[in-house]
Amino acid sequence: MINWIKGLLVGALLLPFSFENGEDIRYFQQSTIPLTDSSEVIVTTIYDSLSSQDIYQVKTSTGTPVHYYIVFQEGVCFENECRPLNILIYWNITGRYLGFELVDGEFLSKFDHEPFSQEEYEELDQLLADPFLPLGNYTFEELVKRPDTISQSMDGVSGATMKDVLEYIVPGAAYTTHKLWNLIHGPIQQEVIRRTEQQLNSSLFNKILQSKDQSDQTWALERIAQLSDLDDSVIESMVRILLEGEHFQSYLLLKSLSSKQLESEHLQLDLFSLIGKVDYSIENMIFDKLVDAPHLHPSVVHASIPILEELSGPQLGKLLKLFSHHKVKNLEFNQALKQMVPHDNSFVERQLLQFLENQSQSTDSSGDL
Numbered sequence: 001m002i003n004w005i006k007g008l009l010v011g012a013l014l015l016p017f018s019f020e021n022g023e024d025i026r027y028f029q030q031s032t033i034p035l036t037d038s039s040e041v042i043v044t045t046i047y048d049s050l051s052s053q054d055i056y057q058v059k060t061s062t063g064t065p066v067h068y069y070i071v072f073q074e075g076v077c078f079e080n081e082c083r084p085l086n087i088l089i090y091w092n093i094t095g096r097y098l099g100f101e102l103v104d105g106e107f108l109s110k111f112d113h114e115p116f117s118q119e120e121y122e123e124l125d126q127l128l129a130d131p132f133l134p135l136g137n138y139t140f141e142e143l144v145k146r147p148d149t150i151s152q153s154m155d156g157v158s159g160a161t162m163k164d165v166l167e168y169i170v171p172g173a174a175y176t177t178h179k180l181w182n183l184i185h186g187p188i189q190q191e192v193i194r195r196t197e198q199q200l201n202s203s204l205f206n207k208i209l210q211s212k213d214q215s216d217q218t219w220a221l222e223r224i225a226q227l228s229d230l231d232d233s234v235i236e237s238m239v240r241i242l243l244e245g246e247h248f249q250s251y252l253l254l255k256s257l258s259s260k261q262l263e264s265e266h267l268q269l270d271l272f273s274l275i276g277k278v279d280y281s282i283e284n285m286i287f288d289k290l291v292d293a294p295h296l297h298p299s300v301v302h303a304s305i306p307i308l309e310e311l312s313g314p315q316l317g318k319l320l321k322l323f324s325h326h327k328v329k330n331l332e333f334n335q336a337l338k339q340m341v342p343h344d345n346s347f348v349e350r351q352l353l354q355f356l357e358n359q360s361q362s363t364d365s366s367g368d369l
Contacts, residue, residue: 025107027125028099032092032211033066041066046195055188057195064207065093065199068192072183089184094208094219095193097129097184110172124170127177128184133168135181140174197223202231209237221249225258230267239270242278242286250278254285262293272300275315276307287318296326305336313348320355334359 035041040061045054046068058066069090086106090098102108108116108124116124127133169177196204205227208220221241227234242250261267271286278286290296304319311319323333337356343349 023103023105025102025121026099027101027121028090029092029097029125029129030211030213031067031098032094032208032213032216033060033064035060035066046191053188055191063199064204065196067092067098068195069098070188074179087180089180091184091189091192092213092216093192093196094211094216095189095196096131096213096215096219099125100128100180108173108176110170112172114172116170116173120170120173124173124177124180127168127170128181131185133181134165135168135178136185138165138178140178197226200226202227202229202234206233206237209241217249218252221252221256224253224256225261227261230261230264232266235264235267235270238267239274242271242274242282247279247282250282251285254282254289257289259292259294262289263295265297265299268293268297268300269303272303276310280314283315284318287322291322291325293326296322296328298330301328301330301333305333308336308340313345316348317351320351324355324358329359329362 042059042061044057044059046057053070053072055068055070057068060066067090069088072085072087072089074085085108086102086104087108088101088103090100092098108121110116110120200223205220205223208216211217211220224238230238238253241253245253257267268290271290274286275283290300301323308316334356337352341349341352341356343352
């Protein structure tokens, strides 16, 4: 059994394009973790009590999770004539739909017994990959209003299908489309996500972050706080996103960082190094995030001194707010501020003088961090 599965996985599973080949029908999306002919895989069984369905997890021999799948079996009936259906359904490690496979001559049919065409398989694959379809809002009975004369038919758009969801089903295969979509985006998907979260570490996080699928990247960024340790490679990846990524990714990254993670001196320094290098809104979020840190490392204060003259008025105001919040007292920093007075900008000058006055009022203002 394991060898048979491995042959399927390596030979066909994670190809980036959909295709039909011989008797087996396979359609797959892009996987986060690719398999090669040399990959050694281990298949383990997970029993999902919610769906009473065996879920198989596929890992590399080194323990990296690759994907999950089930063997879905159900009787499909057309006008009281039924036949068993065996279909393999796959999920990516982030829980998104990965693909489906029909082996040993299995095929999908429409209500009129007509097998799916290649175009209809491709359409089904694309529909199943869309997590935002409204198919989860309707039961099959609500989706298809069937005449009593064919009430036993399990599939069929022979009845009047709701007009507002016609574009979300394969014509003639309302039941199949509805059933598979809800299966893919239901409790099994949540179990897949939970299992991957349990295995999330810096190495796997970086692999997911490098995915070509943007939803995988979003999935990882939403779970930064679940990493117990931010190693150098993760911090480097985060800095790259803040410098080069989309605004939403940067927002999600900064929002997801935990207070405990912000204790890292490496992280604080790398975040601070981005001041003046990212756009204004991201820069503000970085300042706000450093305010939320449990404490500020002295190295951040020392890193600020050489760039004081380069800071704009708003940047300097944010910096002084940050240092005031963390009760920073540093003679070298204060001396650098004094050299900026008088200042061309009267508002900035008032901020500088107010900060220095607050420092002088402290009983230990002469101390260093």
